[in-house]
Amino acid sequence: MALHDAELIQRTLEGDESAFGFLVDKYKGSVHALAYRKLGDFHTAEEITQDTFLKAYQKLSTLKDPGRFPGWLYVIAARCCISWLRRNRVQVESFDNVKREMSAQSWTKYADARLREEVHNALESLPESERTVLTLYYMVGMTCEEIGRFIGTSCGAIRDRLYRARIRLKEELTMIEETLGGFQLPPTLTQEIMRQIPNGSLNPTPTTGKPLAPWIVATCLTVVVLLIGLGIKQATTFQLPYSFNALESATMVEIVDAPIIEMPPVKFLQVNRVGG
Template identity: 45%
Template sequence: MKNDDVELIQHVLAGDENAFSTLVRKYEKPVHALVWRKVGDFHIAEEITQDAFLQAYKELATLKKPNRFARWLSVIATRGCIAWLRKKRLSTQSLDDTSHAQLEKARYSGYVIQENEQTTAEAQREVVQKLLAKLREKERTVITLHYFGEMTHEEISEFLGASVGTIKSRLRRAQQRLKREEPMVREALSGFQIAPNFTEKVMHEVSRITPTPSTGGSQSSVPWVIGVSTVAAVFLILGIEYYYSNRFGLPSSPEGDIATKAPNTGKVVFSSNRDGNWDIWTMNPDGSDPVNLTRDPAVDLHPAWSPTGEQILFTSFREEGKESSLYLMDADGNHIRKALDNWYSRAAATWAPDGKRIAVVRDGVLYIITLDDKLAVPVAETDLRSVGDPAWSPDGREIAFIYLWRKQGYELRLLDVQTLKQKVILAQLERYPVKSDPAWSPDGEQITFVLHKWRTILNFVDAANWQDEETIYIINRDGSNLRQLVSEKGPDALHPTWSPHGDEIIYQQGIHLPEVGDIKQLFKIDVNSRRKTQITHKGSNSGADWFGPPALEDEP
């Protein structure tokens, strides 16, 4: 979709307004589809879309990466939606609140045939909104962009900043959830049309605008200043679930009674799509000897070694039309089975040191589950769906997890497994609003985790850059000595895991390749020297867990 965006932007900055009209025609349907999905009013969406293009024209000289124009434009449009919704407080009626009779009435075969054309179009849009409410937020967005915005998987990927595989998965799940209503939604969305003179209206307003000049990296003359008190708005602009958007969570079935031997050398288990599908892999800690363990068409993610190294717990979308579930397999990839029955969620799990229990989040509640009898006991609230990222301490006494204060930020907490009392290790929500992915050091004295430091945001480009500044920190168990391990420069650094000796950490971070775009790779960093080494190079790789047998010798 970006093909000639850079060249067009160069022409616009040189004073060619016709080049901007080409950009408007290219993106008017995707932007309008995104905005309509968020605000629910077709005509208001046109107004917000027009404002988004005008804002983009004004700020175009501040865009540092013209090849990311589509993503930048989507952020501007989303900001416009947030501002409008604040005033209007508009909410979409849930499908659960819509009677069966209403939905039957919504079918094309007999719906409002006697109404005039305008009334019918409005009714169709209202019904489609109700049907889309059956989907999760990200699924609604993708299916709307695909049918209404007429975008390909690749174009949606660029527009939303997600991988093509993720976009395909969301669209497939959306189609499965809609079931028999899907053809109607597809037909209706494909038939919706933005005003034929939309581009002309935008260009008429553009002719009256003086663009913001480039300042060579300094602050804009009319900066978009966001104070700490408005951090919640930025969360919404960038997508509060962005911080968990690449973390699929899961739950389900019986533990097996056959286990293979644990690795006799250090091994890293991780997720990779290097063979074209997300599978669970193992490799040596230096990245050598990669082995695909699952080789299944389903998406397999979030692997975790059992304490003995004999089993691997992971999440998978193996049940068609259902949410992801927790699965177990032996260390060599054999004997794959569900860990729990009738348990579905969007969260990864953590093992207790005894290997008999796990902790996992579902619907904003942290559970401790005994694998033998499948007993799930709620022990704490995390306050939002799959937010939580539990990590069990090596001594078994505490679970580190993330708690969300709505519209404020995230806290790093410790839960006493016996008393269920909680202790806040790091709050400081105004300075450090986002935290995730805690992991204990082998001696249990330190926790590494992901932290997103707040800073004032001056303009749209600054906002886009800020979302890439999540990185790895370490803190003592008592909450003292917070220190940064990985630089915030570059894409997000996520999901850290300690080496068995506690002297190195593996984490995932995005890199940009011109031929394929942004992908995730695994890096290893020395905790003391901060020397960093990339250990994966093929495909996209994420979610590592590092196992070391007792009396582990030096590893490669």
């Protein structure tokens, strides 16, 4: 799985945009579920999903280990959610008010929205680590191994979190499973993301100028000169450690309180030199 991602990433960096489309298809459900878990809104999560993949595409050349692409993508998605929350203050309207103003809405839509709110509230009662695992498991259908690779946690830890979450929400589990499993991303989401991606290769243009050896030598000489100058400056400062004119940043002798011990006067013995 990691090797397959690495191949797709390499092809993307070489200019094959269709390869990145495969990555989008593969991970869009996971990213969307994470965004929904953090923001609580299905359509806003779609926007976050698009932003996440656009940022991932732009920064793909900075990914040092392609095998860690799922976890790297998770971090980008989480940061996009944080940025969205900073820009927007979500105001949840009471369903009692909605019910009074629902003349133009059908009862089915109202009941569906009410069910989603109940599921959201049930998930909010869980610790965040368990809430994320439960959402990815039921909303996307990810395995424990896939979830662990996505959020950077061992498969055993994922199983433990899933088990604890199921125990906590034993009564609501069927409702949660049916509701999260009913979410369907629009089939055109991948095409919409790819449409916003600029054309061109992401691979940095290789340097074709002069060889690097002279530049390296010049840089090393510059560093040596700076170090010599710094050493002379420090040596000059330490020559006068008790001077009031020394730099404040220079190393000074720390003065500490110590008991004063009175020493008895020293008596010098007079020695008579023989033959003197």
